[in-house]
Amino acid sequence: MSLRRWLSLLALTSVTFVGVSLVISAWLSHPRVQPVTQPGPLVVVALPSLSWADISREGTPVLWHLAERGAVGAQATRSPSGRSCSVQAWLIFAAGTPTDVGPGRCADVTPLLNFDGSAVFPQWAKWRDAGLAVNTPEDLGAVASELTAAGQCVAAAGPDAGLGAANRAGVVGHYALNPEAVDFTTCPVSLVDLGTPDDQTLGRLIRHLPVNTTLVVTGMAADGATPTLRPVIMTGPGVPHGLLTSLSTRQPGVLQTADLSALVLSRLGSRAPILGDGRPPVVRPITATDAPLARVMGLTRALDIEYDFVPVFFVLFLGGSALAGLIGLLCWYLARRRRLARGGSAEMTPSMRAWLSGIAAMCAAMPAATFLAGLVPWWNAWHPEIALCLTIIGISGVISSLAVLGPWRRRPSGTVAFMVIVTFFVLAQDVVHGSRLQFISLIGLQPVYGGRFYGQGNVAYAVFATTAIMIAVIVAGRLVELGQRRSAVVVVVFVGLTAVVIDGSPSWGADGGGPLAMVPAFGYLALKAGGERVTVRRIMSLGVATFALVGAFALFDYLGPAQYRTHLGDFVAQVIGHERWNGVVSIWTQNWTMLTSSWLTRAVPVLLVMVAVVALRPGMYARAVAPAVTTVPFLKAGLRAVFFCWVIAFFSNDSGTGIPPTGLLVLAPLLVLLGMSSGRALPNPEPDPGPQDESVSAEASRSRANGSAGSVMAPSPTIAT
Numbered sequence: 092m093s094l095r096r097w098l099s100l101l102a103l104t105s106v107t108f109v110g111v112s113l114v115i116s117a118w119l120s121h122p123r124v125q126p127v128t129q130p131g132p133l134v135v136v137a138l139p140s141l142s143w144a145d146i147s148r149e150g151t152p153v154l155w156h157l158a159e160r161g162a163v164g165a166q167a168t169r170s171p172s173g174r175s176c177s178v179q180a181w182l183i184f185a186a187g188t189p190t191d192v193g194p195g196r197c198a199d200v201t202p203l204l205n206f207d208g209s210a211v212f213p214q215w216a217k218w219r220d221a222g223l224a225v226n227t228p229e230d231l232g233a234v235a236s237e238l239t240a241a242g243q244c245v246a247a248a249g250p251d252a253g254l255g256a257a258n259r260a261g262v263v264g265h266y267a268l269n270p271e272a273v274d275f276t277t278c279p280v281s282l283v284d285l286g287t288p289d290d291q292t293l294g295r296l297i298r299h300l301p302v303n304t305t306l307v308v309t310g311m312a313a314d315g316a317t318p319t320l321r322p323v324i325m326t327g328p329g330v331p332h333g334l335l336t337s338l339s340t341r342q343p344g345v346l347q348t349a350d351l352s353a354l355v356l357s358r359l360g361s362r363a364p365i366l367g368d369g370r371p372p373v374v375r376p377i378t379a380t381d382a383p384l385a386r387v388m389g390l391t392r393a394l395d396i397e398y399d400f401v402p403v404f405f406v407l408f409l410g411g412s413a414l415a416g417l418i419g420l421l422c423w424y425l426a427r428r429r430r431l432a433r434g435g436s437a438e439m440t441p442s443m444r445a446w447l448s449g450i451a452a453m454c455a456a457m458p459a460a461t462f463l464a465g466l467v468p469w470w471n472a473w474h475p476e477i478a479l480c481l482t483i484i485g486i487s488g489v490i491s492s493l494a495v496l497g498p499w500r501r502r503p504s505g506t507v508a509f510m511v512i513v514t515f516f517v518l519a520q521d522v523v524h525g526s527r528l529q530f531i532s533l534i535g536l537q538p539v540y541g542g543r544f545y546g547q548g549n550v551a552y553a554v555f556a557t558t559a560i561m562i563a564v565i566v567a568g569r570l571v572e573l574g575q576r577r578s579a580v581v582v583v584v585f586v587g588l589t590a591v592v593i594d595g596s597p598s599w600g601a602d603g604g605g606p607l608a609m610v611p612a613f614g615y616l617a618l619k620a621g622g623e624r625v626t627v628r629r630i631m632s633l634g635v636a637t638f639a640l641v642g643a644f645a646l647f648d649y650l651g652p653a654q655y656r657t658h659l660g661d662f663v664a665q666v667i668g669h670e671r672w673n674g675v676v677s678i679w680t681q682n683w684t685m686l687t688s689s690w691l692t693r694a695v696p697v698l699l700v701m702v703a704v705v706a707l708r709p710g711m712y713a714r715a716v717a718p719a720v721t722t723v724p725f726l727k728a729g730l731r732a733v734f735f736c737w738v739i740a741f742f743s744n745d746s747g748t749g750i751p752p753t754g755l756l757v758l759a760p761l762l763v764l765l766g767m768s769s770g771r772a773l774p775n776p777e778p779d780p781g782p783q784d785e786s787v788s789a790e791a792s793r794s795r796a797n798g799s800a801g802s803v804m805a806p807s808p809t810i811a812t
Contacts, residue, residue, distance in 0.1 A: 104512065105589075108516065108519070115520060116524065119525075121375060124336065124374060124375050125331045125373060126374075127325065127327075127329055127354065127371065127372055127374060128330075129329055129358055130305075130327075131302060131304050131327075131328075132275060132276075132300075133279065133281070134275060134280075134281045134282075134305070134306050134307070135255075135282050135307045135309065135351065135355075136283045136307065137177065137180075137282075137284045137285065137311035138285050138293065138311070139176075139284070139285075139310065139314040140287070140315065141288035141309075141310035141321060141322055142319055143319075143391045145288055151290040152290070153291075153293050153297065154290055154308065157308060157324045157326050158324050158384050159381070161325050161326030162325045162326075162331060163323065163324050163334065163344070163384060164325075164372070165322065165344055165346070166310060166311070166321045166322070166346050166347065166351075167340075167346070167348070167539065168180050168321050168347075171189050171190070171191050175313035175314075176197035176314050177251040177284065177286075177311060178193055178197045178198070178254060180312040181252065181255040182218075184351060185255050185352075186230055186232070186352075187234055187352035187366040188230070188349055189349065189368060190231065192218045192221045192222040192229060192231060193218050193254075202266065204268070208266065209264055211260075211262050211263070212254070212257055212261040212263075215231070215232070216260075219232065227367065227665075230259070232258045232260070232261065233259065233364075234255070234355055235256050235258040235259075235264075238280060238355065238356070238359070239258055239264070241362065243279045243280060243358060244264050244277070244278040244279070244280070245265075246265035246266070246274070246278040246281045247263050247265070247282045248266070248269065248272060249267075249282075249284030249285060250286050251284045253266050265277050265278055270286070270296075271292065275299055275301055293308065304327060305325070305326075305327035305329060305330060306326050307325050308324045309321060309322065309323045317395075318539055319394070320539055322387075323335055323351075325372070325374075330374065331374045332377065333374045334375045334377060335373075335374060336374075336375055337350045337353070337369075337373060338373075338655060339353075339368055339369055340544040340545065341526075342525070342526075342538075342544050343375050343386070344390055346372055347368065347369065349366055349367075350369045350370055352369045353371045353372075354371050367661065370654055389470055393531045394531060394538070394539055396470060396475050396476060397532070398540060403476070404479070404480060405533075408454075408457060408483075409454070409756075412454050419446040419447060423439065426440070447763060449491065449495060450760075451760040451763035452491030452494050452495050452506065452760070453491045454760035455491070455494075455514070455760040455761055455764065456486070456490035456494070456514075457483065457756075458534060458551075458554045459486075459513055460483045460486035460490065461532045461535075462529060463486050463528070464479060464482045464486060464533075465528040465531050465532060469482050493513075494506045494509045494513075497509060503768045504565045504765060507761050507764045507765050507768070510761065510764070511558040511561040511562050511565070511761065512558075514757070515555065515558040515559055515562060518555045519589075519593050522555075522593055522594070522599050522600050523593060523599050525545065526545050530544075530545075534550045534554070534753065536548045536551075545601065546601035547601070547605060549604075549740075549744050549745075549750055550749050550753050552602060552605045552740070552744075553737075553740070553754040553757070554757050556594075556612070556736050556740070556754070557733055558757065559586060559587070559589075559609070560612060560616065560733050561729065561758075563583045563613065564728070565723060567580075567582045567620045567725060568726065570582060570620075571620060572724070576621050579620035579621070580617050583613055583616050583617040584617055586613070587609065587610070587614075587616070591605075591606045594606055595640070595644045597659055597660065601657040603641060603658070604743035606640060607637055607638075607641055607740075608735075608737070608743060609736055610633065610640055611633050611736075612732040612736035612739075614633040614637075615633070615728070616732040619725070620728075645659040646663060648660030648663070695751055695752060698752060702734050705730060706730040706734035717766075718765065719762045722765045723765060726765070736754075
């Protein structure tokens with residue numbers, strides 16, 4: 092294929108990406124979100140452990156009626172430690188940010204009652220000092236104190252509601268232990284904790300609400316029940332019918348506890364402080380009566396099922412793939428022995444290559460299939476786990492069939508090129524359009540158990556970055572073979588910038604650690620494509636470029652309105668305002684906790700060492716990689732770029748421990764596919780001669796392009812590192 096055709100293919104792919112993106116944007120278009128206004132009092136009622144599965148027209152008629160005429164959503168109730176109990180949830184509500192301070196193990200807390208109807212928590216000062224001492228300060232009691240300073244008191248009733256209504260001194264101005272004894276006319280804001288999901292008691296309370304009351308009913312916390320997203324139902328004269336959402340989650344139908352804190356503070360108008368995590372809820376209007384209910388119930392059910400099914404699916408899928416491969420290899424070995432006994436060839440037969448290629452293609456297609464499965468409502472099936480499994484296998488089969496049977500298979504790297512482009516295309520389109528598929532994917536964001544709500548998750552990032560590097564390796568590698576090194580550099584830079592912008596943009600991937608790893612990896616690949624040596628000066632230049640680009644993303648985010656900031660802009664605000672590098676400390680702390688959590692995660696450094704051996708000496712130490720290097724000689728540099736990306740991402744992300752294993756799940760089958768495409772039996776690799784001169788004349792490059800450079804396994808100065 093000529094240089095012009097390669098560049099035309101790259102341009103066509105880019106135009107297709109933009110065109111499909113515009114089509115998807117038009118398809119996903121929806122009415123603008125509408126704010127929630129509070130013309131009268133605000134009442135927040137907690138029914139701890141209430142789930143969407145508990146709500147029905149017959150079983151909970153009061154809740155069902157409220158949901159049909161109001162706005163609904165699902166509330167993430169997790170705390171930083173993963174606990175989900177009423178005590179912790181109300182403390183998060185009081186601070187407006189996730190916090191772990193308070194009584195250990197979610198122990199019950201009873202305030203001291205005063206004769207004037209107020210109450211005080213004696214332990215509050217200790218909790219507050221602990222909250223202010225953490226990396227990201229937690230201002231316990233900020234919500235009630237800000238309202239009181241503006242002349243709006245907060246009343247509380249029920250077991251734990253007083254924790255949410257306490258001010259910075261731990262004092263609750265108006266408190267009643269019995270939730271049915273609350274007087275909704277005492278204060279503009281009332282917090283009620285019923286203790287249990289009691290639909291009848293809720294109905295009795297609603298009868299005493301003042302005119303123009305905005306009512307919020309929330310499951311608030313698990314309290315020993317199975318972790319899940321808890322119901323949030325909001326009604327009132329200023330609440331449109333539809334799906335609740337917020338700028339903190341960016342997901343239709345999803346809120347977090349701190350968003351309810353922001354809702355309370357939004358009563359202050361322009362004087363309302365911007366919380367670290369919470370943003371005032373807004374509503375995506377929907378005209379159909381039951382449509383919001385169906386949407387949020389389906390979302391909650393999907394998240395519950397897929398989280399529990401993750402280990403089962405991967406054991407079944409990968410175990411089945413390994414078993415199929417072993418059976419094929421066993422059949423080949425027995426057939427090989429018979430051929431050798433008859434004086435036949437020992438090379439792998441075409442049928443065996445096709446069998447292994449099919450298995451590898453299925454494994455390589457699996458990550459994209461787990462995303463695309465979200466387009467099918469598998470959670471509504473009679474057996475959703477089976478439906479999800481069959482959906483992923485079916486989509487993987489379609490992608491892998493197109494990869495191994497399409498016209499691109501005629502080129503040695505065509506099958507892999509198709510596979511990585513499709514995977515990159517799917518993940519990129521999803522991130523650009525709000526991470527809707529990643530939100531419920533098996534390798535997605537995991538919002539119930541501590542993941543993020545939008546942008547690029549670390550597990551998906553491993554797939555995204557690995558496939559992006561492989562795209563650059565395949566395309567640029569061909570250009571290097573044609574002697575077009577400048578064009579190869581342009582391709583690497585173009586693919587790298589595209590991946591970095593999608594991953595690091597605050598509006599899309601909102602990822603800080605990802606670009607920190609991808610920029611050096613693509614920079615190294617660009618140097619190799621240009622035939623340049625890697626020197627200390629160039630390494631330092633790559634480091635400066637990396638921090639400049641990531642810093643530009645963060646600064647751009649910081650300069651925007653505070654309510655629209657992501658964690659990138661918040662990090663800049665922390666550094667500028669408090670001269671604290673809490674985000675970096677938090678990343679390393681969380682990553683170390685994840686790394687030491689089990690024997691499987693402790694093996695990740697060993698895995699990185701093994702990948703380093705393969706990447707740095709593929710010819711000498713990794714005989715299985717040699718056929719892939721035969722097919723794409725530039726793969727040597729690509730393997731090193733992937734290794735650099737994984738190592739840096741491992742240290743720069745809060746759950747970077749999961750990046751190398753996930754990346755290997757993609758890279759390993761791709762290498763098998765490339766090896767099977769070589770059309771040869773496994774050769775005996777020659778030792779890697781190590782670094783040598785990269786300068787190659789145009790005549791030598793043309794000679795290799797015409798196949799006159801000798802054995803394809805001989806060390807080539809074009810791709811030596």
